[in-house]
Amino acid sequence: NAGVTQTPKFRILKIGQSMTLQCAQDMNHNYMYWYRQDPGMGLKLIYYSVGAGITDKGEVPNGYNVSRSTTEDFPLRLELAAPSQTSVYFCASSYSMTDSPLHFGNGTRLTVT
Amino acid sequence: AQSVAQPEDQVNVAEGNPLTVKCTYSVSGNPYLFWYVQYPNRGLQFLLKYITGDNLVKGSYGFEAEFNKSQTSFHLKKPSALVSDSALYFCAVRDMNHYGGSQGNLIFGKGTKLSVKP
Known part of the structure; x- marks a missing residue:
């Protein structure tokens, strides 16, 4: 049982580049x-989804x-990367x-230079 | 607005001694409370939760937490610390009266680093 899988584990971007962080879960979670x-x-919460086709903004x-085109996948897209986006990104479901706990992936460490 | 405070950035204890990691919260309604642990280069792992009922809840790895409504606290405890308990601990709260929508999301504290020395 894989749980929540995130790819890549590490990434270095130049300012202005774009990328997609992948997240997949195999627990049939809607959230x-x-x-x-x-x-x-x-x-800090960036975005969340309550089911396929439904997303909403979080705090940042x-x-x-x-x-969110499928229940399993929830990719995060960074457009025009900035140094302020240097962080560790976690996907959860x-x-x-x-009252249900969140299940987390192992994270993607992103550096923008 | 909902908030969570973990007043200690770091807690140091000797192996075999009891440990406490503090958490206080602020919500407008009744709280759902959670503790998570994070080991280096890993995601957060669920330890325990308080939803309703007994104020003392037991969780994974011998941890427990005590809910105190009057003090709005949910401190994490363990009777006898292990070196392997060294990690980053996060308290989180969700307002029961606002589930669904952005207000129903978990709010995390800033984390407390627990260091257990042999």
Whole structure:
């Protein structure tokens, strides 16, 4: 049982480049999330999805886009990368948005130079 | 607005001693509370949760947490620390009265680094 799988694990981008962070889950969870983690700042929610075809902004959505064409996949798109987007990105999924815990992937470490 | 505070950036304990990692929260309604642990270069792993019922909840790896409504706290505890417990610990809260929509999302604290020395 793979759980939540994120690719790539590491990536270095130049300013202005674009990329897509991939996330897939095999638990048939309707709810999926993208967080960024910066040192000493905890996790901040970027975007979330309550099911295929439905996405919504979180706390820090600027500079990012998402899509959810299937239950399994929830890619995060960075357009025109900026140094402020240097961070560790985590994808997560959950059975519900109430009392179910989140299941996290192992993260993507992104550096923008 | 919902918020979570972890007042200690780092907690140091000796192996075999009891440990406490503190968490306080602020929500407008009743809280759903969670603790997660993060080991280096890994994602967060769920430890335990409080939804309702007994104020003392037990979780994975011998951890437990005590919900205190009057003090709006949810401190993580373990009777006897292990070196392998050294990791980053996150407290998180969700407002039960706002599930669904952006207000139903989990709010994470900034994390507390636990260091257990032999």
